[in-house]
Amino acid sequence: MPTQHGARGRARREEIVRAAIEVIAERGYRGASLAAVAEKVGLTQQGLLHYFPSKEDLLIGVLRFREQTDSGGRDTVAEPMTMADTEAVVEANANRIAIVRTFSALLGESVTEDHPAAEYFRDRYRLVRERLAATLRLEWGDRLPSGLTPEEAAPLVIAIMDGLQYQWLHEPETFDMPAAFRSFLRLLDPKAAS
Amino acid sequence: MPTQHGARGRARREEIVRAAIEVIAERGYRGASLAAVAEKVGLTQQGLLHYFPSKEDLLIGVLRFREQTDSGGRDTVAEPMTMADTEAVVEANANRIAIVRTFSALLGESVTEDHPAAEYFRDRYRLVRERLAATLRLEWGDRLPSGLTPEEAAPLVIAIMDGLQYQWLHEPETFDMPAAFRSFLRLLDPKAAS
Numbered sequence: 389m390p391t392q393h394g395a396r397g398r399a400r401r402e403e404i405v406r407a408a409i410e411v412i413a414e415r416g417y418r419g420a421s422l423a424a425v426a427e428k429v430g431l432t433q434q435g436l437l438h439y440f441p442s443k444e445d446l447l448i449g450v451l452r453f454r455e456q457t458d459s460g461g462r463d464t465v466a467e468p469m470t471m472a473d474t475e476a477v478v479e480a481n482a483n484r485i486a487i488v489r490t491f492s493a494l495l496g497e498s499v500t501e502d503h504p505a506a507e508y509f510r511d512r513y514r515l516v517r518e519r520l521a522a523t524l525r526l527e528w529g530d531r532l533p534s535g536l537t538p539e540e541a542a543p544l545v546i547a548i549m550d551g552l553q554y555q556w557l558h559e560p561e562t563f564d565m566p567a568a569f570r571s572f573l574r575l576l577d578p579k580a581a582s
Numbered sequence: 583m584p585t586q587h588g589a590r591g592r593a594r595r596e597e598i599v600r601a602a603i604e605v606i607a608e609r610g611y612r613g614a615s616l617a618a619v620a621e622k623v624g625l626t627q628q629g630l631l632h633y634f635p636s637k638e639d640l641l642i643g644v645l646r647f648r649e650q651t652d653s654g655g656r657d658t659v660a661e662p663m664t665m666a667d668t669e670a671v672v673e674a675n676a677n678r679i680a681i682v683r684t685f686s687a688l689l690g691e692s693v694t695e696d697h698p699a700a701e702y703f704r705d706r707y708r709l710v711r712e713r714l715a716a717t718l719r720l721e722w723g724d725r726l727p728s729g730l731t732p733e734e735a736a737p738l739v740i741a742i743m744d745g746l747q748y749q750w751l752h753e754p755e756t757f758d759m760p761a762a763f764r765s766f767l768r769l770l771d772p773k774a775a776s
Contacts, residue, residue: 416694493691496691497687497691499683499687500606513753536769541765547762548738548742552741557693558707568738571735578727
């Protein structure tokens with residue numbers, strides 16, 4: 389697998405994905421054209437299709453890329469997570485506005501009809517809720533300090549992360565997203581923060 | 583103002599806004615065409631422009647309509663709000679998926695470049711954060727039970743409402759959005775719920 393050709397191919401694919409992230413951040417997925425992505429990396433549209441056979445394949449490439457770069461290169465879907473990790477993800481996100489913008493634009497689009505990312509987001513939410521519930525249980529057992537169960541708290545952690553990104557993207561200079569997330573962690577465990 | 587003509591005009595405008603909500607829920611704002619909206623209400627595109635001179639005017643009409651219908655017809659931007667009101671808004675939203683889908687699609691699109699709703703969302707976030715901080719202060723004074731200030735908690739309330747909508751829209755049959763929001767209210771005040 390890691391032949392010279394394979395490594396070059398992977399580097400090229402990543403270059404294309406990074407270009408797609410920029411184009412989607414500007415125009416959304418529906419508004420993005422393969423031609424615009426191809427132009428950014430100096431390929432013809434035909435040349436781009438060699439790496440990603442369709443626009444939807446490229447979309448999946450973008451969504452996977454985000455997962456893999458969460459928390460500094462760790463694949464957060466494969467590895468167990470701690471609450472400190474979620475804080476680290478938010479801190480990292482505050483330093484990569486292009487990918488957050490792209491993800492937030494795609495999340496919004498994904499609720500429109502027959503969107504190719506709809507299944508991805510549904511499955512991802514299910515998976516991340518499960519993993520976060522396991523994380524919360526490791527941290528606090530069957531009841532959080534507030535009395536919530538891990539299963540009740542898990543969707544709230546995701547909602548806060550998704551929701552704060554929109555407020556931040558609309559005021560990146562003045563809205564302190566990591567500080568807001570830390571306030572949420574204090575809600576989860578008031579004692580830890582006092 | 584409330585002449586026969588004015589009342590008819592308002593009814594017609596509302597009909598157009600409702601059609602626009604459907605079209606945006608399907609294709610997003612950038613993907614929506616005035617022609618599709620006009621067709622839904624049996625107008626020519628020229629006829630529609632008589633009511634909304636541009637696509638952006640129609641977008642503003644959609645966003646205002648949502649505000650006015652929040653919490654059963656009350657204008658929540660003009661009137662003071664209680665925490666019970668926020669719960670009522672979430673309950674109402676769970677029964678109007680089309681408008682929530684449209685709003686969530688627009689919020690996502692609004693972070694892309696030069697989007698005509700960007701300013702609306704930025705201003706709305708500022709306003710709603712202020713209003714929620716006032717609501718939280720009325721309820722709990724300068725410190726919530728968790729130790730957070732009203733100003734620290736306000737953006738979290740908004741983030742939870744926005745974020746839960748995406749999880750719900752991806753699984754409307756199985757994800758209980760009002761229950762999840764009530765869990766969040768228990769985080770804000772663990773004593774009230776035990």
